[in-house]
Amino acid sequence: MSTSSSSRTPAAPPAPTVIVVDDDEALREALSSLFRSVGLRVELYGSAAELLAAKPPAVPRCLVLDIRLPGVSGLDFQSQIASSPMNMPIIFMTGHGDIPMTVRAMKAGAVDFLTKPFRDQDMLDAVATALENDRRQSEAEKASTDIRALYQSLTAREKEVMSLVTSGLMNKQVAAQINLSEITVKIHRGHVMRKMNAKSLADLVRMAETLGLGITKA
Amino acid sequence: MSTSSSSRTPAAPPAPTVIVVDDDEALREALSSLFRSVGLRVELYGSAAELLAAKPPAVPRCLVLDIRLPGVSGLDFQSQIASSPMNMPIIFMTGHGDIPMTVRAMKAGAVDFLTKPFRDQDMLDAVATALENDRRQSEAEKASTDIRALYQSLTAREKEVMSLVTSGLMNKQVAAQINLSEITVKIHRGHVMRKMNAKSLADLVRMAETLGLGITKA
DNA sequence: CCAAACTTCATACTTTGGTATATTTCGTGG
DNA sequence: CCACGAAATATACCAAAGTATGAAGTTTGG
Numbered sequence: 001m002s003t004s005s006s007s008r009t010p011a012a013p014p015a016p017t018v019i020v021v022d023d024d025e026a027l028r029e030a031l032s033s034l035f036r037s038v039g040l041r042v043e044l045y046g047s048a049a050e051l052l053a054a055k056p057p058a059v060p061r062c063l064v065l066d067i068r069l070p071g072v073s074g075l076d077f078q079s080q081i082a083s084s085p086m087n088m089p090i091i092f093m094t095g096h097g098d099i100p101m102t103v104r105a106m107k108a109g110a111v112d113f114l115t116k117p118f119r120d121q122d123m124l125d126a127v128a129t130a131l132e133n134d135r136r137q138s139e140a141e142k143a144s145t146d147i148r149a150l151y152q153s154l155t156a157r158e159k160e161v162m163s164l165v166t167s168g169l170m171n172k173q174v175a176a177q178i179n180l181s182e183i184t185v186k187i188h189r190g191h192v193m194r195k196m197n198a199k200s201l202a203d204l205v206r207m208a209e210t211l212g213l214g215i216t217k218a
Numbered sequence: 219m220s221t222s223s224s225s226r227t228p229a230a231p232p233a234p235t236v237i238v239v240d241d242d243e244a245l246r247e248a249l250s251s252l253f254r255s256v257g258l259r260v261e262l263y264g265s266a267a268e269l270l271a272a273k274p275p276a277v278p279r280c281l282v283l284d285i286r287l288p289g290v291s292g293l294d295f296q297s298q299i300a301s302s303p304m305n306m307p308i309i310f311m312t313g314h315g316d317i318p319m320t321v322r323a324m325k326a327g328a329v330d331f332l333t334k335p336f337r338d339q340d341m342l343d344a345v346a347t348a349l350e351n352d353r354r355q356s357e358a359e360k361a362s363t364d365i366r367a368l369y370q371s372l373t374a375r376e377k378e379v380m381s382l383v384t385s386g387l388m389n390k391q392v393a394a395q396i397n398l399s400e401i402t403v404k405i406h407r408g409h410v411m412r413k414m415n416a417k418s419l420a421d422l423v424r425m426a427e428t429l430g431l432g433i434t435k436a
Numbered sequence: 437c438c439a440a441a442c443t444t445c446a447t448a449c450t451t452t453g454g455t456a457t458a459t460t461t462c463g464t465g466g
Numbered sequence: 467c468c469a470c471g472a473a474a475t476a477t478a479c480c481a482a483a484g485t486a487t488g489a490a491g492t493t494t495g496g
Binding site: 094097098099100102103106107112113115165166167168169170199200201202203205206209 | 312315316317318320321324325330331333383384385386387388417418419420421423424427
Binding site for chain 2: 481
């Protein structure tokens with residue numbers, strides 16, 4: 001067993017994980033050995049279905065899979081996973097792939113596309129890049145999600161005022177725009193600042209940017 | 219004031235251009251015909267050197283080239299062009315390419331990688347995507363460049379004040395931070411607003427974002 | 437060396453921004 | 467029915483931002 005002596009600390013070490021999906025057990029074991037040799041956690045699956053049944057590991061993580069899988073095609077699996085909470089960077093391996101396949105995979109965001117046999121170092125480099133991408137992506141996503149949650153706690157009026165205020169209008173201009181008195185705008189504005197947990201207008205403007213506010217023209 | 223009104227058209231027609239580089243004249247002509255048939259401008263070159271000697275056309279434009287070129291490799295040419303003012307989206311064609319080559323090209327940002335023979339529609343789709351990318355990219359770049367120019371017109375003090383103000387500090391806090399009186403900060407701040415042509419603080423904050431201010435390490 | 441630009445600060449004043457305290461209206465859900 | 471939150475508004479007041487005028491020391495390029 002030899003599980004680590006980690007306790008339930010709030011700031012747990014990230015533990016980067018590589019998920020390998022391949023129907024060739026020998027290759028799975030070889031990759032597992034390779035990844036573990038550089039200190040990475042590894043999960044092995046023989047098919048896409050097995051992976052989907054499991055629960056996704058914590059970030060950072062990435063997927064290493066063969067284009068040719070039992071059941072689903074690797075490319076179909078890629079688009080399938082991209083629009084799921086399992087979404088993570090993918091590195092493809094192939095024994096007999098072709099160029100159109102490669103192009104499609106790369107266009108869909110694959111980190112790399114390695115032809116067997118590949119050099120260990122190439123795989124490790126690809127995995128390092130993938131894990132770093134996943135870390136960044138997940139970080140940005142979390143920040144965005146948090147802000148979006150705060151934003152949803154605003155009332156319709158407050159959202160409206162936030163949009164106009166962060167677009168650079170003065171309180172009196174906002175008031176004129178939506179036919180309110182200036183004092184009412186001030187109150188809504190105050191509520192927005194508190195609810196959004198913004199410490200300054202600059203803060204609020206940045207949040208509005210993240211939310212994509214102001215670009216709501218139709 | 220001798221010229222009439224027709225000569226001063228601020229919104230000139232974009233005229234999308236496709237630049238084809240291939241040593242096979244027959245293919246060049248075929249592509250030229252294809253692109254012109256859908257209303258695109260076309261420039262033809264037999265080698266990378268010829269293209270580099272010419273002056274880049276106005277946006278939107280894109281490059282269609284064979285991986286195997288006389289002289290330079292298509293991939294080398296790609297990285298060469300990426301770090302030049304000629305930078306534009308690239309679509310590769312290949313008669314006998316391999317997967318590692320494809321991966322390298324796509325990683326370096328190629329829009330597509332077509333194997334000969336390809337369908338006309340595939341090429342046209344790729345070109346349409348490339349032109350749209352170029353338009354967006356060039357638009358974003360121009361906005362960024364303009365703001366950067368304004369920013370460079372600021373004095374050292376003004377840049378400093380802008381950074382602190384857009385990070386959300388009040389004038390008095392900025393003053394304390396850099397050991398000035400509040401009134402002096404107000405003056406610098408006013409100069410910043412005028413020089414940056416910002417109509418509001420929200421405006422200035424967005425410019426600071428574009429400039430990457432606030433992430434000033436070391 | 438001198439003019440021009442940069443930097444600093446003060447005083448005085450106006451405009452915005454922000455908060456607090458009330459009051460009124462309206463609609464929803466217990 | 468009533469409590470409660472949302473919305474709107476007013477009055478009053480204080481804090482912060484912005485502008486104008488004046489002035490003096492420092493840098494810098496021609």
